[in-house]
Amino acid sequence: MTNSGSSAKYLLEAKSLCVSIDNKNILSSLSFSVAKGEVYALLGGNGAGKSSTLKTFLGFNLPSSGKVLIDGDEVNESLDKVRRKTAYLPENATLYPHLTARENVEYFLSLAEISKSQSEIDKAFERVSLQNDARDKQLQTFSKGMRQKTAIALAILRNAPIFLLDEPTSGLDPVAIDEFNNLVRELATSGATVLMVTHDVYGACQVANRIGLLRHGELVGQFEAKQNEKIDTELVHAAFAQRQTSEV
Amino acid sequence: MVAFTKHIAREWRFMLRQRYVLILLVCAFILSSFAVFTGVSEVSSQRQTIERLKLADETDRLEAQAKYDDPGSLAYYTFHLSYSEPSNLAFAALGERDTYPWKHRIRMLALEGQIYESDAQNAELAQAGKIDFTFVIAALSPLLLILLFHDLSANERTSGRHDLLVTTAKMKIHLWGARIVVRLLAVFLCLLLPFYVAAFISDTAWSSIALVSLWCFAYFIFWTLISVYVGRKSSSAPRVASALIAIWVLFVFILPILGDLAIKQAVHSPKGGDILMVQREAVNAAWDLPVETTMDAFVAKHPKYANYKKEHEGFNWGWYYAFQQVGDQTAANLSQAYADASQRKYDFAAYVAMLSPPMLLQRKMTRLANSDAIAAFQYEKEIRSFHAELREFYYPWLFLENDFDKAVLSDLPNFNNNENQHKKQNKVDTNER
Known part of the structure; x- marks a missing residue:
């Protein structure tokens, strides 16, 4: 179940990940991976499962099926080891x-x-x-x-070689956001792997290499951020609007 | 271990920066100091009272001995102080010394009335009890521990730091373990420091100090574990606090009260007043009874005085003390039933204490301090034994009507609590040998 770790191609991997909390499906068959030096942004509306994904990588949520790996190690089997490799930045710091x-x-x-x-x-x-x-x-x-x-x-x-960032720019002013984004890019350039969850579409496009779109705990799309002009804005808007629709 | 010490040091510095924790710890120290001071003052006051009464008792007895020449009058007018001296640990656990009498003035009259006609204190005050060290530890320290530990993780969750702390800590024990140890040690020091000072001043035995420390530490660990367990997953500190306070009320009030009710239902006991009345009525009635009736009842228990001349003109001391003795004999069954019931209540209370840790701790502490019901029973036995010695001393002069020489008063039994303790210990040692 656990490999040597250091030789893993991807530092962060979710494989057919399903998470249920109180009999409610939070994440469904979520699969994505983040390579060394890559910045991956998970986008989605409120309740899409962004923070739950991050919490699963941190070992706070137990997968009901599927796997979540950090540097090749299954998170819940080598919790202390994988946590030493990650630096977590909570939403409100x-x-x-x-x-x-x-x-x-x-x-x-x-x-x-x-x-x-x-x-x-x-x-x-x-x-x-x-x-x-x-x-x-x-x-x-x-x-x-x-x-x-x-x-x-x-x-x-x-x-830590891996950064897990939860809504890192929420509540920051534009200058601070800009400074932050530059810093994240700088970290990635120096070899750090970054998984950030955010609802800031344009910020994500600025800083991430790839963007994943979450809706109802499912990954509904993945894009190369370099081609951000080609992002299916309808899909993005649908991902965000869906929450509001379901709430209504 | 060395590595863990680093974490302890970090959490100690961290705790010193938390104002509310410091305020709680200062409160704990003040409360404990107050309780210890109250205990030391009470014990000192009891010791002073005993010394004062011993002096007054001696003077009073010498005056009576100078004034009267016959054994009957001497026995009647001479009072003897009996007392139960507080132990060197009593300052920490005043126990039943609040409710049971610890001093009497005994005469060679019927004893039961003298025992149960105690100097009753303000009953309401006695019920509330004194705020002694044991009360602070058993009843109040859990509240301090609940306040310190209920939000150990809930507060971090509410503040949004929990996940960061957990993912940053190399091992969970370095964070939560160190925090728990530091707060536990701080509470222990704040509550026990005044006790150690008073124990040193009071010349308390090291073994007693060690036992008290051990019990307190175990008790603190018990409440800490409950607090941490209840609060381990909750993110609502008020909810955790409410649950813990409910547990505290259950252990400190509800279980002991229910236990007390159950014991009262299960064990029926005559009242001290009933014993007093039976004995007094027997003594009062004896004045109107034929001398033979009293003397026959007396001789049945004291056959060696069977030759006592029953016919006297007018008042006779022998007859008078015989009906005092018969008064005690009449109340003997009731008195024994009272003693048995008290012992059974104490034994049943041991089972209730198994369900209530605060009660168990109080029981252990008062036993160690010799201030519990057992100590009170023991003191009562000492009084009975001393009174029997008095009778043994005077009866030959009263019932054999030997010539009385006042010089023999130098052999008059003297109640000495410490000597009695030594005598008992020697007896135990001899028996063991």
């Missing part, structure tokens, strides 16, 4: 508000048993453009963008 940005990063690094010098931490802060004077301020004084930057700095410092 809620770190501890009573700690400073530096203390938050130090706390989480210690939890991961990763030792970093102050200069390395400062370098990560510089990379995410977190100003010098903000680094020793409590997070409760930060804007959402600054909190997001702190969380990204943490993800970078973990040196």
